[in-house]
Amino acid sequence: MMNKITIDIDAIKASLDNSITDPETIRQIALYSIETGDDEITRKIKNEFAFVGLYPHIMKPFNIMPEKLKK
DSSP states (O other): OOOOOOSOHHHHHHSOTTOBOOHHHHHHHHHHHHHHOOOGGGGGBOGGGGGGGSSTTTOOOOOOOOSSOOO
16 A cells, blocks of 8 residues: 555545545545545544544554464
């Protein structure tokens, strides 16, 4: 997972408020907001999904699958 902003900011700004639910888009919106100080764009994130953008600059995937499954 890279912290490079690849979303189309203009397309995001043109979308409806409280409409974005894609986790990667939300993460990138949060990164963009942190980098630029633009808090207006965070209104586009659906309220129920706002937690996805917490600490986007330090998030990384974890493998939580056990090495051996119990039988």
